[in-house]
Amino acid sequence: MTHWRAGRAGEEGSWPTVDGRLSGAPPLVEREREEKLLCGLLHGLGAGRSAAVAVHGAPGVGRSALLDRAVAFAARSGVGSATAHASWEEAGLPFGVVGQLLACVAPGTDPSRYKAEQGADGVRELCRVLLAAARKRPLLLAVDDAQWADPESWGVLRALARRLSGAPVLLLTTHGVATGEPGGPGGHLDLCSLADERAVTAHTLTLAPLSAEGVGEVLRGAYGRPVDPVFSRAAAHAMDGRPAVLRTVIRRFSRQGWPPGPDHLPHLAETVAEAVGNRAARTCATLPAELQDVLRAVAVCGPDGTPGMIAALAEPRAHGTARALRLLAPTGLLTDGDPPAFREPRAAEAVLAGIGSERREELYARAAERAHREAVPDGAVARLLLAARIIGSAWAVDVLRREAARRRTARDLAGAVRLLQRALREPMDPALRVKVLIELSVAALPNAPDAADRHLRRALLTPADATAGPSWVYAAELLVARGDVVSAQPLIAHVLDRGDLDPRDRSALRALYWLAEHSQQGAAYALDRPSIPALAEAPTEPAEAGVAAWRRALHGQDIVRTRELARTALTPAARDSTPLTCQLAACHALVLTDDFAEARAGLAAVLVRAEGAGAHQIAGLALLVESLVDLHQGRTEAASAILDRAQEAMPPHCWHPLMAPGLVGLKIFVYLERGDLTAAERTVRLARPTGAEDGLAWAYLLYARGLLRLAGERREEARADLLECGRVLLARGVANPALLPWRSAAALAQGPDPDHGGLPEPAAEERRLALAWGAPSAVRRALLAAGGRSPRSTAVRPPADAPATWQYRQALVSLGTAALAGPAGPAAVPALLAADGAGTATRGGKAGARGPRGAAATRSAAPAGSPGARPAAPGGLTGAELRVAGLAAHGMANRAIAAELSVTLRTVELHLTKTYRKLGISGRSELADALGQLRRNTP
The missing domain is CATH 1.10.8 (Helicase, Ruva Protein; domain 3)
Known part of the structure; x- marks a missing residue:
């Protein structure tokens, strides 16, 4: 523990040490020149040389320590000393400082008896007493903080300074400032102009801060x-x-x-x-009340205060504002600039801590009102409003919102949150309150996502008239975009229960309601009392059309109608009036229909508007959908870059637990495309269920994790993940394999059917659904998987360099000419493929490269009526004959057919001859019509 020695008047200064020892009186650090001067002047007193020394410096810089050191030097030199310390408490006590000096050199002398004497005579008598003591023994008169000395004492000190040549006296004073007004703080001493400069000298020392x-x-x-x-x-x-x-x-x-x-x-x-x-x-605490008020006014106004603001708050009575500031300068609390300010923020806090909270809030409110009238910048007015009582005027809300928007742009989100929370304390129109709550949610999202959702829920529950409709729509879509659909759906239903909503706002809210309903099973709770009409089959409002397109795409229903609905939501005329989240749903639908260029254009427009509005959750969701576009197109590195942007716009901790697994799943897709299983394993450990097990985003994670385990030859675990993925999707009616082809992946994890040599039934089901949907990438992927091929790509697209099989070509040709096949349309394609199977698998489950031969061998090994036996082909044609006839009907030459089916040219010719005979036609020109008639007649 450190032991300190005061070292006040008459004692030697000492150097404090942490071990408690005192090291004597070494020179004061960086005060050696001043000490040397004082020591020399004290020695000069013995030779009859007097002096006056004024020491200036800011409080705490060491003025008192230097004075104490001079007193210690005087004691060692045989010089007498008399000390006095001036203070605010005794500033009004006449002759208070002189009385302290007289108590040291002439005990018992009462300076009060000189008050009755006529001014100059009394001063001369006091000087005579002090000089008489100096003539007996050289004398050091030291006055600390002389700026606070009373005027009567200053009169004596000035008179004494003019008489220094009459006795050996060193008059040492310390001051808080270098200059001041006469008779007040910082007063100065003038020597007699007739005094001999060799006998009397004056010195001014200014102490600088330590380096x-x-x-x-x-x-x-x-x-x-x-x-x-x-x-x-x-x-x-x-x-x-x-x-x-x-x-x-x-x-x-x-x-x-x-x-x-x-x-x-x-x-x-x-x-x-x-x-x-x-x-x-x-x-x-030692200052007069009037100066305390000025200090508090400066503390409240801060660096943005004007003289008018300080004067209006302090209302100094005995002193003007300018003079009060000069009186406060010696305290060292304020800077010398204009406007004045506290040197240390903690000092301003301490000054204001001495008054009650109500008075403090009132001071800030008055300062804010004055600053608003003087057109002070918003930042300064908003700072005052933060600590002020409720103003009750619209301008206060406007200032706080403008400054919050500026802080948000400057990435000072915490500051923006404080300003908007303060704005909500003011009275305002309910529709405006809804807007402020949304602004508060946007500002709070990056640091407190749960709090951001609470503000949105408050906005949706705030009672207001129909003018708040657009704000309610925006609050609802922000909730849905982040993934908080469980809270969003009943609250949207609550708003829809209002009867005065604008039809366009009602349509947008209804679309968001059904978007939330399809994102989480059982999201509606008992609060959801109103009966919300279901989406129409052919909605005309853009918002409903976008959600309807998304739902159709997930169900795998009518790809043509899905495209039309999605385009309705993304037309330029609808962009300004349709919620961005509904447009994102339309863009996702176009991704599933393989209309990638249109999806990119729509996503770019949504992203620009979302970033401009500061809607981080919508911007992040748009980037996630854009990464899906790149993954579908095999642009792995571009998808990775987009995901990085998505994490910047919406960091992982900002997503709702229902949405967060989707980001993890997409990152796993990227790592699997690169073949980086280690990074994929590390990423999958980031997933935290926390109630997200029933969301669509969780299905993405399950599918990605299943593929990862499949790549690591953990087939049982992979199959469990993929089947659970299917359960989550089917619970919402999501059947489209274009979203996640979990069936074929689960079939690959299970391995070939030991009875039939092919993949299990889920792969065939996926093939059927993909062909019914008709998106080329989904068809290609399903047919490759049904043929027993495990694509090199582990994400959501088939490999671009994989060779097209006879099945794939035949399916595309059949799809392209479906309109020529009569009423059966695309439905004939699954029947055609089912007639011979989707491909072959060699022994051991490895994919075979030749379709027809392996399929025929499998069927010949299966007895009639067994589970693996295929039904007879239509018209008495064998499967081989039907395949050859189908390729020939679509214009393939015999040699091309032989190459495609890996048979000889002679085999093709024999199959065609038998086909012509069984169908009763004369040649190839009649083959297409005959096959079409055969399909129509086949049940």
């Missing part, structure tokens, strides 16, 4: 060893080179056992701020 090297030297003296220069520099900067504060730091560090090193810089800042605040509180 970083000086601070380091003080610390080295206290700790007995060199201190880290980083700590020394930080200490010099934090305490502004004031030794008084440095002593407080050393004392506290010693008491707590903290070494002066970089690890304790936070403790350094805390200690300095506390010391400054305590000193400010003590200083303010």
Whole structure:
């Protein structure tokens, strides 16, 4: 523990050390020149040379320590000393400072008896007493903080300064400022103009703050060893080179056992701020009430205050504002700039802490109103409003919203949140309150996503008239976009229960309701009392059309109608009036229909509007859908870059638990495309269910994890994940394999059917659904999987370099000419493929490269009536004959057919001859019509 010695008047100064020892009286750090001058002047008193020395400097810079050192020098030199300390408490006591001096040199002398004497005579008598004492023994008269001396004492000191040649006196005064008004703080002393300069000299010393090297030297003296220069520099900067504060730091560090090193810089800042605040509180407590009011006005107005604002708040009566500020300058609390400000924020806090909260809020409110009238910038007015009582005027809300928008643009989100929360305390129109709540949610999302959702829920529950309709729509879509559909759906239903909504707002809310309903099973709770009409089969409103397109795409229903609905939602005329989330649903539908260019154009428009509005959740969702476009097109690196952008727009912690697994699943797709299983395994561990097990995003994660386990030959675990993925999707009626082809992946995980040599039934079901949907990428992927091929790509697209099989070509030709096949349309394609199977698998489950031969061998091995037996082909044609006839009917030459089916040319010719005979036709020209008639007649 550090032991300190006061070293006040008459005592020798001492150097504090952390081990409690005193090291005598070494020179004050960076005050050697001043000490040398004072020592020389004290020695000169013996030769009859008098002097007057004025020491100036900011509080805490060491003025009192230098005065104490002069008193100690005087004691060692045989010089008598008399000291006095002026203060605000005794500033109104006549002859208070002179009385302290007389108590040292002439005890029993009462200066009060000189009050009755006529001015000049009384002053001369007091000077005579002091000079008589000096003639007996050289005398040091030291007055500390002379700026606070009473006017009567100043009169005596000035008179004494003009008479210094009459006796050996060193008149030493310390002042808080270099200049001041006569008779007041910072007064100055003039020597007699006739005095001999060799006998009487005047000196003015201005003490500068300690440098970083000086601070380091003080610390080295206290700790007995060199201190880290980083700590020394930080200490010099934090305490502004004031030794008084440095002593407080050393004392506290010693008491707590903290070494002066970089690890304790936070403790350094805390200690300095506390010391400054305590000193400010003590200083303010000693000031007159009028000056305290000025200090508080400066603290409230801060660096943006104007003289008019300070005068209006303080209302100084005895002193004008300018003079009051001059009187406060010696305290060292304020800067010398214009407008004045506190040197330390903690000092301003300490000054305001002495008044009650109600008075403090009232001061801030008056300052804000005055600043608004003077057209002070919004930032300054908003700062005042944060601490003010309720203003009750519309301008306060406008200022706070404008400044919050500026803070949000500057990425000061915490500041924007504080401003908007303050704005909500003001009275305002309910429709405006809904807007402010949404703005607060947008600002709070990056740091407090759950709080952001709470603000949106409050917005949806705020009672207002129909003018709040667009704001309610925006709040609802922000909830849905982040993934909080469980809360969104009943709240949307609550808003839809209003009868005065604009039809367009009602349509948008209804679309968002059904978008939320399809995202989470059983999202509606008992709060959802109103009966919400279902989406029409052919909605005309763009918002409903976008959601209807998305739902149709998930169900795998009518690809042509799905495209039309999605385009309705994305027309330029609808972009400004359709919720962005509904447009995103339309873009996703176009991704599933393989209309990638249109999807990209729609996503770009949505992204621009979302970023402009600061809707992070919508921008993040748009980027996730855009990454799906790149994955479908095999652009792995582009998808990875888009996902990085998505994480910047909407960091993972900002997503609702129902939505967060989707981002993880897409990242796993990227790593699997790259073949980086280690990174994929590391990513999959980031997923946290936390109630997300029933969402569509969880299905993405299950599918990605299943593929990852399949790639790692963990087939049982993979199959469990993929089947669970299917359960989640089917629970919502999501059957389209274009979204996630979980059936074929599960079939691959199970392996070939041991009875029939092909893949299990789910692969055939996926083939049927893909052909019914008709998107080329879904068809290609399903046919490759049904043929026993495990695509190299593990994501959502088939490999671009995989060779097209006879099945794939035949299916595409059949789809392209479906209109020529009569009423059966595309339905004939599954029947055609089912007649011979989707492909073959060689022994051991490995995919075969030749379709017809392996299929025929499988069928010949299966007895009639067994589960693996195929039904007879239509018209008595064998499966081989039907395949050859189908290719020939679509224009393939015999040699091309032989190459496609890996048979000889002669075999093709024999199959065609038998086909012509069984169908009763004369040649190839009649083959297409005959096959079409055969299909129509076949049940």
